[in-house]
Amino acid sequence: MRIWKVVLVVLLSVVVSLVLGVQCGEYHSGVSYPSGTMYVIELKYDSVESSNRTVNIENLTVHAEVTLTSKDIDLNYVGWGFYVNGTGRKYENGSMVEEREMDYPIPPILLAVKKNTRELHPTDLLIDLIRGKYEDAEILEILSGAYTAHPVEDIFMYNIFYIEQGRGPGDKIIFGFVNSSANEEKTKEFEISYEKEIELPCGKLNTLVIEIDADTMKFLEDLIEDELNISEASYIRFYYEKNTGWLVKAEAYGEAMGKNDENVTKVMTVNLDVVLKKPGSIPIGGNRGLNNILGLPKFTMETAATILIVAIIYFKVARRRA
């Protein structure tokens, strides 16, 4: 009888530590494992080229849904994958010249997030793909690369999908890219500007807003090593849910104007909206996992599973005694 009590206590403590362990640490543990998390992306790009004789208007619209998926790569890294599904349309002077359907699955073996950090590393497979190693390779060779893919630790970018827990207005969040093997670091700290309650398809959420204005946006010029004539009206806003620190909305507006040697003036505007449609496995609003997917109240499945564990132990002990 004693041994069963010990087994029961051990199992229940594992369950309790699993559930409570979520809130510990700098980052919410749920943010490392996004799956079924869906964003809707709307992109509009307009460009007007005008000279003394001609005016050329070009428009580009993209409507896409991006679904995130994840899985463990090893004890320290979680692979992130994306599924992009959408349509892009290109118009010239008001008439559509091109329409493209997008269906891009990116399995969770190309990018890896280091647990309890915001480091997003490429895997050696991605580096090999970029370098063109698999251009003439056979499927078995690619599969063997996928099977043993591991993160490149020297290169990472700061993940924009989440920030630390317990942050507030005035706190600084780092963004950018680091390549320690080449001693290259292009990072910048941005301040959380204010708190705001916003309405999204998944409900009303308390968010922390990072607002990047046109002046601060100059860091982009360093990043792409090119001059951008960004107008004063330009901005980027990131909305992070206060509880988990997960990105729930992003909006960007950019205006730029230039004139070339042939006296042709070009005015470009970009409008980007990214909105969280389905939280999937991310515990937005405190609910997570199966409860979130099945639409059940908080901790319903966890309570049911714990009762099942107790019942199994009791059933085994009772049968032994009988």
Add this chain to the structure above:
Amino acid sequence: MTKKGFLAGLPAGTIIGVTFSFYNPIIATFLGVGIGAFLGSSKKSGGAIGLLASPLIYLAPTYVPMLPIILNGGENILFILIMLAGALLSLSTTIIILTGVILGIVIGHIMLRIASKTLDEEHIESPKLKEFDENLANDRYKNKL
């Protein structure tokens, strides 16, 4: 391998494991396989539960949130299957499955030992079995004579 034990252990272990896999997939896999093998109560069913339940639990955070999307038919299922194949085809998944099988066999073996020990104790304590043993011994003695 008891059929009942296997049929009870596999769904019970999987449900428990999948529930907690959203907190920590590795610990949840071992918890689910442990409970399943505990119910399975034999080496064979423990190993089989480990083999089947480990990938189901470990990859649950990857595939479970995709199920409503697949069921609603909103996305191209082929592309999602390619993505899931990418998740299944990895060294870490293989290691977790192998560890799950070993854990299932070990727990099944322990349960088998406990069960046989219990049977031995029952055998010693049962008055009817005691009487049967005595009669058997007497019969053998008479036959010898």
